Amino acid sequence: MQTAQAADAVPMVNGERLWSRLMQMGAIGATAHGGCNRQALTELDFEGRRLLMQWARPLGCEARVDGIGNLFLHRAGADERLPAVLTGSHLDTQPTGGKFDGVYGVLAGLEVLESLHEQEIRTAHPIELAVWCNEEGSRFPAAMMGSAVWAGRMSIDAAYALKDARGISVREALEQAGVPFERTLAQQPLRAAFEVHIEQGPILEQQHKTIGVVTGVQHMCRNEVLVYGQETHAGTTPMAVRHDPIRVLAQVLPELYRAAERVGTDARMTVGIIETYPGSPNTVPGRLRFTVDLRHPQQQHYRALREALERIVAEALARSQLQGSVRCYWEAPGVSFDERCVEAVRSAADALGYSYMKMISGAGHDSCNVAAIAPTSMIFVPCAGGLSHNEAEQAAATDLAAGANVLLHAMLSLAHTPA
Numbered sequence: 221m222q223t224a225q226a227a228d229a230v231p232m233v234n235g236e237r238l239w240s241r242l243m244q245m246g247a248i249g250a251t252a253h254g255g256c257n258r259q260a261l262t263e264l265d266f267e268g269r270r271l272l273m274q275w276a277r278p279l280g281c282e283a284r285v286d287g288i289g290n291l292f293l294h295r296a297g298a299d300e301r302l303p304a305v306l307t308g309s310h311l312d313t314q315p316t317g318g319k320f321d322g323v324y325g326v327l328a329g330l331e332v333l334e335s336l337h338e339q340e341i342r343t344a345h346p347i348e349l350a351v352w353c354n355e356e357g358s359r360f361p362a363a364m365m366g367s368a369v370w371a372g373r374m375s376i377d378a379a380y381a382l383k384d385a386r387g388i389s390v391r392e393a394l395e396q397a398g399v400p401f402e403r404t405l406a407q408q409p410l411r412a413a414f415e416v417h418i419e420q421g422p423i424l425e426q427q428h429k430t431i432g433v434v435t436g437v438q439h440m441c442r443n444e445v446l447v448y449g450q451e452t453h454a455g456t457t458p459m460a461v462r463h464d465p466i467r468v469l470a471q472v473l474p475e476l477y478r479a480a481e482r483v484g485t486d487a488r489m490t491v492g493i494i495e496t497y498p499g500s501p502n503t504v505p506g507r508l509r510f511t512v513d514l515r516h517p518q519q520q521h522y523r524a525l526r527e528a529l530e531r532i533v534a535e536a537l538a539r540s541q542l543q544g545s546v547r548c549y550w551e552a553p554g555v556s557f558d559e560r561c562v563e564a565v566r567s568a569a570d571a572l573g574y575s576y577m578k579m580i581s582g583a584g585h586d587s588c589n590v591a592a593i594a595p596t597s598m599i600f601v602p603c604a605g606g607l608s609h610n611e612a613e614q615a616a617a618t619d620l621a622a623g624a625n626v627l628l629h630a631m632l633s634l635a636h637t638p639a
């Protein structure tokens with residue numbers, strides 16, 4: 221009877237241990253306002269990794285660091301020829317980051333490994349935990365660097381050459397740390413990959429849901445608009461004869477907001493930088509520069525937004541008889557996550573009795589790169605006020621445990637069954 225009960229028991233993570241470890245990890249690089257500054261490949265980053273390895277030591281996992289500083293912990297499956305089921309996120313933070321962004325995904329993955337170990341669960345497929353290097357891109361300017369190199373979307377030489385503000389390159393930072401990393405980039409075969417993360421937005425909290433079943437990541441691009449005018453005296457030049465680039469801005473902005481409204485509430489349009497040259501209060505500017513960040517989960521609407529930007533700027537330039545340009549200088553195509561992995565997350569949330577909703581990620585994650593190689597999906601949990609990349613980032617221990625349990629069960633559903 222007891223054996224039958226034990227066999228039927230639903231494996232669960234230890235939520236208290238997860239919380240306590242989040243607080244211990246958060247103490248490495250702790251900031252004055254309760255946040256964390258543990259940037260990629262710093263001494264603090266390596267201290268965090270050592271603490272993780274110390275926790276993982278009793279679990280008998282094999283550890284390796286690849287050529288770009290990604291750390292992998294491998295738990296053997298019953299059949300080591302089978303591809304692994306992976307989870308992973310990042311331990312690095314923004315300079316004024318929080319205790320949960322990324323760190324939660326790594327420590328929830330450790331909870332999966334530890335729970336399987338404690339509960340003596342042997343999976344058919346191996347299980348892996350990845351700590352992706354330099355996800356934030358704040359010290360070395362390439363977000364999601366480690367996963368991009370691993371997935372073959374960025375060359376290792378381009379990544380090695382990235383420098384921080386003090387001129388130290390990624391390669392030098394890896395060597396200085398004395399980490400015995402492999403010079404190769406073995407891309408292990410994966411059956412599936414999952415990442416659990418705080419939402420970094422307000423939707424789950426507003427909708428009173430515990431779990432976000434993430435179906436994909438939205439399309440996004442950043443554009444630079446330049447408009448050329450003529451510098452003239454602000455007092456002596458009649459309005460009618462000026463070549464004033466700000467007239468273009470005055471026409472473009474209301475139309476851009478209308479275009480975003482037209483494609484629905486999922487559209488995101490942000491004018492984050494507006495600069496004039498020479499930037500004097502009594503000179504009509506000779507040049508205007510502004511940026512437009514556009515995002516939408518659906519490709520057709522995303523394309524419509526990009527076309528609207530081009531058309532609106534072209535029309536405003538023509539009306540004002542000025543020269544200018546629109547240039548897309550960064551684009552990240554959207555990702556549709558694997559249907560089977562999404563369903564594994566949804567059914568795990570359902571079976572465990574957590575409230576859930578399907579949603580799209582507004583931010584980029586390592587999983588965008590992993591999805592190029594392996595079937596992938598993500599799990600979100602609420603964070604207070606949707607606040608992230610902020611020292612005040614907060615999440616509830618019960619929600620964090622729920623997300624880790626969904627991760628455990630989604631991974632088990634693919635690690636137990638034959639391919």
Ligand SMILES: [Zn+2]
Nearest residue numbers: 321322355417
């Ligand atoms: Zn993150």
